[in-house]
Amino acid sequence: MTKFTRFPPQSDPPLSQGDTLPTMYDLPSENPEEPGLPDEYHCYQPALLRQTFKPSNYEENQIFIGTDINLYYDVRHVNWYKRPDWFAVMGIERLYENQDLRLSYVIWQEQVSPFIAVELLSPGTENEDLGRTVRQLGKPPTKWEVYEKILKIPYYIVFSRYTNELQIFQLMGGQYERRQLINGRFPLPELGLSLGLWQGSYENINRLWLRWFTLEGELIFNALELVEIAKQKTQLAEQKTQLAEQKAARLAAKLRELNIDPDNL
Known part of the structure; x- marks a missing residue:
């Protein structure tokens, strides 16, 4: 099984013994005033990714999939978070402390960074999703900075349902480099999977969907599709x-x- 690097220690001065870090239960899991609340597509597409994400070399209880939940990343600024449309963490208990569903993903508690993150472009977030925004003085780092420099997520995927463009970025030498698709898909041998686009009907909506395949290019079916095939x-x-x-x-x-x-x- 591939071993993934645990979250690197912060370079800031160590915390004093009297400091107590907040846990998942202490931090807010939603912000009603936050712009860009999910639309209908942002409900369906992450669900299809979740349903077809079946890595061949990991047990189901050793994978956590986050969909539009807060990802807290900075021990020095405990209220700073990003909210990926979809992300997966490998080699970690499916349940928080092996007993509870997660309200959010708190990196200083979990100690394992996501292996892959997916953002679904929308007009209001496109510039930040593609690393075009510049961090403002006194403000949290941009999404691109967090994924690339702080969490060091190995694979970052960006898909636009408006242009049907799929962009794959892989962390190489500490920076994201864009990678090309192979036969319409991008292989991730560490997972025994590939990611690509599929034209078909999901939830009675026929369009181009982002979904998981085997390395050989065969569709990975979700439960409803398997029932229909049977x-x-x-x-x-x-x-x-x-x-x-x-x-x-x-x-x-x-x-x-x-x-x-x-x-x-």
């Missing part, structure tokens, strides 16, 4: 059985016309 296989088997019965009945009728009892053959 249903189709059952229907096909029933049709074959009906055809065989009809053929046998026609043959028996012809034998009877020849005064041959098919039941005695």
